[in-house]
Amino acid sequence: MKKENPGILIVEDEVFLAETIGARLEFLGYQVAYAENGQEALEKLKSNLPDLILMDALMPVMDGFEATHLIKADPRLKNIPVVFLTALAGPGDKEKAIASGAEDYLVKPFEVADLISLIKKWAKN
C-alpha cells in the first residue's frame, strides 16, 4: 500500500456489497482489500496492515465479533480501527459490536456520506 493512500480492508461475505463499497472507496482514492469472512481477514492481516477494517457482523466460518475479538487481542493488529457494517439493527447489537472491541458501528443500508465520515474519523493518517 502506498503511504499517501489509506488502505481499507472490507470483510464481507456478500461479494456484490463488498464490490459496491470497494468501487466507491477506490473512486475516492482509497486502497481496498477484501476478505469474505473473519478467518480470511485474519489471513490477509498477516501480510498487510490496513488503516481501517470495515467488518460485517454475520458471516460464515468466522463472524465479525470473533474476528474483531482476535484482532484486538493481537498486539500487532489491535491498533487498527474496526468499524462494523451490519444489518443487525436491534437493541443491544451496537453494544455487542463495541464489546467485541470495535471502534464504531454503522447500520445497513447507510448513506455513503456517513460511511466516509466514519472512515475519515478513524483512519487518521
Next chain:
Amino acid sequence: MCGKKRGLLHKKMAPILLVEKDQERANSVTALFSAGDLFPGIQITTASTLAQALNLFPEKEQKFNAILVDLSLSDSQGLTTFTRLHQKAPHIPIIVIVSAEDVALGEQTLRQGAYDYFVKGDTPEGDSPKGEVGPKELSRMLRHTLEKKELLDRLNENEGEQFRDMIEKSNQGQVVVNLKGIVHYVNPAAEKILGKPRDQLVEKAFEYPISHNKTTDLKIASANGETKIVETQVTEIKWGALPAYLVAMYDITNLEIIEHLKAEIIQRQKVDRLKDEFVSAVSHELRTPLTIIKGAIDNLRDGVAGALDPKQTKVIDIAYTNSNRLIKIINNLLDLSRLESGHSHFQRANIKIYPLIQEAVRNFQVSMRDKELILNAQIPVDLPEIYADSDMVVQVINNLLDNAIRYANKQIGLTVRPIEEKNKKNLEIVVSDDGPGIPIEKRENLFSKFVQINRPTGGAGYKGTGLGLAICREITNLHHGKIWIDSNFNGGCHFHVTFPIFHVLSNTSLESP
C-alpha cells in the same frame, strides 16, 4: 328418659289443648299428664266442642305445643274434626283420639298430617287388656310429639330460617321440581335466570330438560333476545315428604365470554409475537440487498462508474429517491413493530431539547429551501429539561417536520413551551403548517398505521411511509406524553406533542425502564 330430653321439654312448656266432649275423660287425661314429673309445669287447656276449640285460634295459635283431639265431638264427627282443626292451626302437632272401632280413621288422619293417633279404652288409668293403647302409651306419644315439635321449632327458627334465607338470597338459581316435572319453588336468582317471575313458573311444568346427577349446560333465550348459557345440576331431595328434584342453575354466560376473550387475547399475543419476529426477520433480510441496490445507485449517480448525461441522471435520480423511500418504510416498520411490542431500545435521561431541535431543523433545511418554505420558530433558549429518550424525541420531531414540509404552502411553525396540566409539568412541541388541514372526521384514524390522508394540495411527488404518526404516538405513549392534532385555525394542521419535565432527577442520571 335422659336428662337432655327432659331439658328440652323443661325449656318451654307451652300449654296443650285438649278437645274432649267427655268431661270425665278430660279430667282423667289432665290428671294423667299432671301427675309426677313426666311433664313438669304442664298446662292443659280444655275445650269440649270444636267451635270452642276453633275459637282459641288463630290469635293464640302459637300458645299451644300440641293438640289432643277426640274426633267424636258434639258439633263435629270423624275426619272433619281433624281437618278443620289442622286447617286452623297447621303448625301445631295434633294427636287424635279415636275409639277402638275407628282405627282406620286414625290411620287416615296420619296421612292428612296428624302426628299420631290414640285408641281410647274404657279406662285411661290402666293398660287395656285388649291391647288398646293405655295411658302409658298416651304419655309416651305426647312426649314424643312435644319433643318433635320442639326440635322442628328450633330448626325452623335457626337452621331452617338460615337455610331458607340462604336459598332465597343465593346467587345460584334454585328450582324445585317434582317427579312429574311441575315446579314447586323458584328462588329469586332462578327467576332472573329464567327471565320470568315466580308466579309464572310455580305450579307449571318446568320447560327445560332435567338430566339426573350431572352437570348440563342449557341455552336459555332471555326476553331481550340474548341467549344465556346456564349450567344446571340436578340433585334428588325431599320436598315436604315427597321426592323431588332440586335444579341448581348458574348463569355462566359471562364466564363463557371471559373464556372466549382469554383465548382471543392469547391468540392475539401469539400473532403479535409472530408479527414481531416476521417484521424483524424480513427487515433484516431486506437490509443486505437494499444496501447493495442503494450502493449501486449511489455509485452510478455520483459517477463512480463513469459520468452520466442529464437524461441518465434523471433516471437514476428516480431510482435513488425510491430506494431511499423503501429504506425509510422498512426502518419505520421495524421501529413501529418494536415500539408496539415493547422491545424498543428505550433509555431515558434528563435532556436538553434545544440542541435536538436545532439539529432536526438543520436536517430539513435543504427540503425547506427546495419548497421555498419559511420557518417560524419560537423556541426559548432556557427551556427546562425533559425526561426522555433523545433518539426517540428526535424521531418525533423529524416525523412531524417531515409531514409539515410535505403539506405546507408557504410556512411552517415550530413552537416549544413549558405547560402545566393537572399539576404535571410538560414541555409542549407544536409543529404546524399552512396546508389544507385535515377534516375532523379523518383525524381519528390519523395516528393509525398506514393511514395517509389525501390532502388536496401539497405532497406532490413526495409520499410518506404512512407510519410516521403511528410511531410518534407510540413514542409519546411510552413517555407518558400526549400527541394530538388541531387544525381549527389558519386552515393548516397543528400537531401538539408533550413530553414530561422532571425536576426531581438532576441531569446526572440515566435510567433504563
